[in-house]
Structure formats: C-alpha cells, structure tokens
Amino acid sequence: MNTSPPEIEHGRFGSGQSVRRIEDPALVTGQGRFVDDCTEPGCTSLVLLRSPMAHARIVSIDASTARALPGVLAIVTGQDLIDAGVGTFPGPAPHFKRPDGEPVSAPPRRAIASDCVRFVGEAVAAVVAETPEVARAARDALLVDFEELPAVSGLDAALAPDAPLVWPGAPGNIAARSSYGDPAEVSRIFARAPHTVAIDVVNQRLAPSPMEPRAVLASFDATSERLTMRLSNQMPSNTRNALAQILGLPKERIRVVVGDVGGGFGMKTNAYPEEVVAAWASMRLGRPVKWVADRTEEFLAAVHGRSLRSRAEVALDATGRVLALRIDTLADIGAHVTPSSLAIPLLIGPWVSTSVYDIAPVDISISAVMTHIAPLGAYRGAGRPESIYIIERLMDAAARRLAMDPAEIRRRNLIAPAQMPYRNAMGQTYDSGRFESLLDQALARSDRQGFDRRLEQSRRAGRLRGRGVTTFLEWTGANVFEERVTVKVSADGFIEIFTATQAMGQGIATSYAQLAVDIFDVPIDRVRIIQGDTDRGEGFGSGGSRSLFTAGSAVREASRQTIEVARGHAADALEVAAGDLQYRGGRFEVAGTDLGMGLFEVAARQPESNLFLESRTKVDGPSWPNGCHVCEVEIDPLTGVVVIDRYHSVNDVGRVINPMIVVGQLDGGAVQGIGQALCEQVVYDGSGQLLTASFLDYAMPRAGIVRRFDTQLDQTTPCLTNPLGVKGVGELGTIGATPVVVSAVLDALERAGLGHRVDALQMPLTSEKIWLALQGELPALPSGATR
Numbered sequence: 001m002n003t004s005p006p007e008i009e010h011g012r013f014g015s016g017q018s019v020r021r022i023e024d025p026a027l028v029t030g031q032g033r034f035v036d037d038c039t040e041p042g043c044t045s046l047v048l049l050r051s052p053m054a055h056a057r058i059v060s061i062d063a064s065t066a067r068a069l070p071g072v073l074a075i076v077t078g079q080d081l082i083d084a085g086v087g088t089f090p091g092p093a094p095h096f097k098r099p100d101g102e103p104v105s106a107p108p109r110r111a112i113a114s115d116c117v118r119f120v121g122e123a124v125a126a127v128v129a130e131t132p133e134v135a136r137a138a139r140d141a142l143l144v145d146f147e148e149l150p151a152v153s154g155l156d157a158a159l160a161p162d163a164p165l166v167w168p169g170a171p172g173n174i175a176a177r178s179s180y181g182d183p184a185e186v187s188r189i190f191a192r193a194p195h196t197v198a199i200d201v202v203n204q205r206l207a208p209s210p211m212e213p214r215a216v217l218a219s220f221d222a223t224s225e226r227l228t229m230r231l232s233n234q235m236p237s238n239t240r241n242a243l244a245q246i247l248g249l250p251k252e253r254i255r256v257v258v259g260d261v262g263g264g265f266g267m268k269t270n271a272y273p274e275e276v277v278a279a280w281a282s283m284r285l286g287r288p289v290k291w292v293a294d295r296t297e298e299f300l301a302a303v304h305g306r307s308l309r310s311r312a313e314v315a316l317d318a319t320g321r322v323l324a325l326r327i328d329t330l331a332d333i334g335a336h337v338t339p340s341s342l343a344i345p346l347l348i349g350p351w352v353s354t355s356v357y358d359i360a361p362v363d364i365s366i367s368a369v370m371t372h373i374a375p376l377g378a379y380r381g382a383g384r385p386e387s388i389y390i391i392e393r394l395m396d397a398a399a400r401r402l403a404m405d406p407a408e409i410r411r412r413n414l415i416a417p418a419q420m421p422y423r424n425a426m427g428q429t430y431d432s433g434r435f436e437s438l439l440d441q442a443l444a445r446s447d448r449q450g451f452d453r454r455l456e457q458s459r460r461a462g463r464l465r466g467r468g469v470t471t472f473l474e475w476t477g478a479n480v481f482e483e484r485v486t487v488k489v490s491a492d493g494f495i496e497i498f499t500a501t502q503a504m505g506q507g508i509a510t511s512y513a514q515l516a517v518d519i520f521d522v523p524i525d526r527v528r529i530i531q532g533d534t535d536r537g538e539g540f541g542s543g544g545s546r547s548l549f550t551a552g553s554a555v556r557e558a559s560r561q562t563i564e565v566a567r568g569h570a571a572d573a574l575e576v577a578a579g580d581l582q583y584r585g586g587r588f589e590v591a592g593t594d595l596g597m598g599l600f601e602v603a604a605r606q607p608e609s610n611l612f613l614e615s616r617t618k619v620d621g622p623s624w625p626n627g628c629h630v631c632e633v634e635i636d637p638l639t640g641v642v643v644i645d646r647y648h649s650v651n652d653v654g655r656v657i658n659p660m661i662v663v664g665q666l667d668g669g670a671v672q673g674i675g676q677a678l679c680e681q682v683v684y685d686g687s688g689q690l691l692t693a694s695f696l697d698y699a700m701p702r703a704g705i706v707r708r709f710d711t712q713l714d715q716t717t718p719c720l721t722n723p724l725g726v727k728g729v730g731e732l733g734t735i736g737a738t739p740v741v742v743s744a745v746l747d748a749l750e751r752a753g754l755g756h757r758v759d760a761l762q763m764p765l766t767s768e769k770i771w772l773a774l775q776g777e778l779p780a781l782p783s784g785a786t787r
Contacts, residue, residue, distance in 0.1 A: 305379020
C-alpha cells in the first residue's frame, strides 16, 4: 500500500509537463467574459461615421436630423473634441529622421478627424444613443459635405514625381528613412564577387483578423472622478497611459480592465480612436458607453501588418558563401505616422536581416512611405517575418542560380556554435543556438531521401510536387526586460499571482501556474493567475513574445521569495531556526520530527490572514528562438490549387514549460504564416478604396490547408539571458511558415519547367496566380538579377 503523501504528485502539474490549460473550462462552457459580454446599468451605444473617401477636406457636418431622432444622446465631431481639450495620439519617436536629416514630421492624428480625412474608414463623427439600432440610424442621417482631394494608394503612386502629398512634412511622401551598414564596402565586394543574385520581394499587406473584434466599455464615476475602461487589449498599462495623455487626465484616474481576449496578434497593443471617443462620451454624459467593431470596421480602421517591397541582393563566392548583403526596402506605412509604423520596418525588422547566417558586411536601407490607406501596425512577428522572408527568398534564388541544394547553401552560411555569443551585422547579440543541428534534425525527420519516390508518385497522379527548407531565428522581448509580480497566499488555501502581462488565448496563465507549482509544491488548482487590471499593477504587457521569459522568470522568483518569507514566519511560530525547516507539499517541517506548519497556516497567522509579497525581476536581454522548417507541397496543374502534404519543423525555444501549449503556438502560428504565403492580402484600388473589406474578399487559411504537422522541440540549447532558460515562442511558427511554403511552391514550379523565372512570383501564391504562371504568364525578373 502506498503511504506516501499525495503532495508528491504535484510535480506532474509543474513545468515540463503537458498540463491541460486552466483557462479552457470557462471558455468552452460559455463562461468567458469578453467586452461585449459586459454591460452596466444605463449603458449606451456608440457608433462612428467613417469617411468614404481616401483624402478629402471636411467642409461641414449637418447633424440636425440625426440629433432629433428619439434616443440620440450625443453627436460628437472632431471639433467637439478639440474644444474639450482632447489631444492627439502620440507621434513617432524623435530618433527617426527624414531623408534630409530633419526630424520626422507627422500629421496630428485625432480620435475624430476635424478638418481632413486621409484614408477610407477614418472617423468623421460619432453618435451615442440608447440602443445600437438608434445609433446606427442617427449615423446614417448625418450629412457630411466633403471636398475630395487627390489621393495616392500604393508605393508607385506615392513616389511618383508629381504625386500629391499625404502630409507636407513628408517631402516626396517619405516620412522617414533608416540606413545600416557600409554601402561603399558592400559595393566593392559586389563589383568583384564571382556571383551576385538580385530579386524583388513583396511582403503584402495583411489584416490581423483576431476572432474577437476590438471593443470598449467606458464607464465614468462622477463621485470618484475615475474612468473605467473595459478593453480587448494586450497592453493595459500602455493603453491606459496613452488614454491619459490624450484625454489630459492623470493616469491614476483611469483604470483599464481586460477580461478574456479573443486573440490579439499585435493588433491590440495600442490605444485606438474609438476608445478615446467612448471615454470622452462617458465622461460627458455620465453614463457607460459601449462600442464593438463589426468586421468591416476592423478591415477599414484597425492597423494592418507587413506591407513592404524590397530589392534584395547577395554577393557570393564560388562555393556559395555569402560575401555581402544589400537590401533596399520601401514600407507602405499608410496615412498616419505612429511609433510602431516606423519602428517595425525601420528598426526591428533589420535586427534579424542576416538571420542565422554569418553575413557581413551589409548595406540596408528602409524608407517609410506615406499613402492614403489605413495605418501600419504590429502583426504577429512585427518586422521579423518580413526580414526572414527576404533573406530566405534570397537563399533559394542563390541556390537556383548556382545549381546548389537549398539545404547545402544554407549549411555553408550558418553561424557555428563555437561563434556564440555571436554579434550580427546589426549589432544584435545571439546568446545561444545550434542552427546546423536543427537543420540536420529537420532534414532527417522529413525523410529527405524519400522525396524522389514521393515526387514520382505525385507525377503519376498528375500533380506537381516541390519541397522547401527554411532556417531562421527571431528576436523576442520588445527590449523591456523588467517585470513586476505580486503573490498573495491566503488562509483560504489559494495562492494568487498577479502580472501585468496579458492572456489573449496563448495559454500563458497555465504556464505561470506550472512555474508556481514548481516552487509552492501544491495542486495547480490552488494557484490563481490574475491579469488585466491596471489598479493591480503596471507593466509593459504582452507583445514581442516576451511574456514567459520575462514575467515567467518573475513568477518563479517571486514564488521563491514568498517561500523564504513564509519560512521565516513558520520558524518564529515553531520556535526553531529557519534553516532547520524543510519545505515540501505545501508544508514546512522540522527535519527529523513531526513538528511543522502548512503554508496556508502561516498565512492565517498574518495580520490580514494572508501573506503578500511584491517582487521585481529583470532578465539580461532578449531571447533568440530559432528553427528549421521543411515543407512538401502538391499542386494540381489544372487548377493551380496547392495542398501542403508534409510539414516538419524542429524548433529551439529553449526550456519548455508546457509542451502541448508550445506546439499549439507553433502550429497555430504556422497556419497564419501559411495564410500569407497562399491566400491573404489586403487590396486597395488606385483611389484608396478598400476592396477586401470582408471575409468574402479576404481569404483566411482554413483547417484543411495542411494535411499534418510534425512539430518537434529541441531543448538542448537553453537561453542564457533568463533564469528559466526559455525563449519566446508565440511568433516563431509564423516566421518560418511563410518562406518555407513559398519555397516549396516555387520548387514545384521550377521542376515543372519554369526555371529561375519563378523568382519573379510574389505572395500570395493563389491558385489563379499559379495557374497563370504554368501558362507562361510570369512577371519579369529584376534587371541584373544574376551574374
């Protein structure tokens, strides 16, 4: 008979185990609390009237008919907000410069446009009413007199010599430019290199499309003079601070509360105009105000991702070693210049431009171009997918031109473990990585030797087949490395841990709870993870795959400190030295005796029947997760339809806290990357009208797009910059999937007789585009593409 105490079983809920997510029971039983599930007495509805024009002057707004409708409480214009002292959104960081060296100049962005609109979907008025139906009727009754102005949609139109300016402070419609490296040295290397390869690469504009649209419930309490904002948001503290600045309020007077979040993907990291309007309307009316976006509003007015075009070149020696890299990128940032719209393409993306390859020197130039379309913002990976896609397309093109195996050209350029820590050409330091090992593992798992047999089987079935390989890394951490955590051990038998990072479907609460179980050695149902309340604490929030290695490290350290504080209290109560106490199974015991005290008993003896500790923990730097993905596709030449037949990946995310969650993040991220490769694209016409304003026109990846994933985790190379040894995982799958799927499709087309001309194809590789390519309708390659 087993007489061991049941506490020894708690380890199966600790780190390293595939513990089922503690978040899921409430969600799958319909008990989730999203913003639209929340209401308050007297709640009103907010809707916005949006510009139907890409560029126009607002001549007048006639609200008389709308205002007279029963149930209408307020009509809000941009001038109303100006008169009330509502400010503008934060502008770009001062270190970004225009091409002439002058500081960036940006059009003031207001919650509601007051004089001029610069993209279709920009708010020109708002209605607050008793019900959504009345609010929409009043919105439709508003009469706006616009004077249409010339608009530019797309990079070529914006950069034309006679193009109308989006903003006078951006001459030539270039808001800012960043350059890195040594152009003169790179030019000398290119001039004498045995081989050079040049390609044009497009990272098309994408709509993040989380399952839950943006939403806000604003409620002002006149007695306390405090504003409570319920949001679907990834960064509650940052959003609270931005709202305070725009509204002219002390941040202490605003509380941001975030419940369940139905996906963020970077899109929900910043304050939005609708939140400002809802907050101001609630303060003015003294009643709660709710706004929930419909899907078309999300396509029109939420930020988009990616959206850049690059000319990329490599110089190589006779063996396929890269001698130098040159990239010239144009980023279409849309109609407003924001901190993220500049930082993502001009700063963050270039940090990983050389990826896992030992490449120097470089000549990298990026221009941020303004156009009359929706602003650019963060989307899963934020800059890293774009840069990795560029270098991986270059590696494939170089392999084609040199008649080399794509895996072999990568192998010859990989950074070796002996070079760690490695400082790349952009000055970023990789702490750890065994890139060739991951390549070898992925090639072996993909049965590379059996490809010819599968190729022949596909041919007999009348299908084309291709394979692709991608080796890559990414930067994570958002360069915010300190995190505050509070721990409260209560007499009722629960441990409550608060962190300012934010759950949004990624399972982070479960991972935190597992880390707490490691230290407290109690059942996981005794641990409660609290997030999403700026009254409980401040922090950067969740973005840049930083949550686990910053806040997770903080959870572990705060838990450890709590045990030590409790040990001291237990020692005093038991009248023994603290060093004589052993802790296991939620209990302190004097070694060699039956004398002891439970953790929760210690809490009960404290003045407020709980033990409370606040801790701040700082990690040493970013993490650099990396991987190798191998993909095989089949293409029906009669229709151009692509099927991903085999997808293998080996991923170095350092130490793994919950393998099931990590694999889910990797596979889910990969599907989003596949969406960019094969089907997703935001499209505007020449006048700035959005043509993909619903899921009827914007194609999302579906479950059957991949036949199966084979996802492996390599834990042999822990991160050296945090005590957990973990590396960020939330965006890694997305970053690897896009280039490897494109690589496989282009390989299939090359084998079908298109040769190196396939390098002219751009994403998304839709069935129509592939079918046309097979009929010979291919874009031209860039001049000087090969030497």
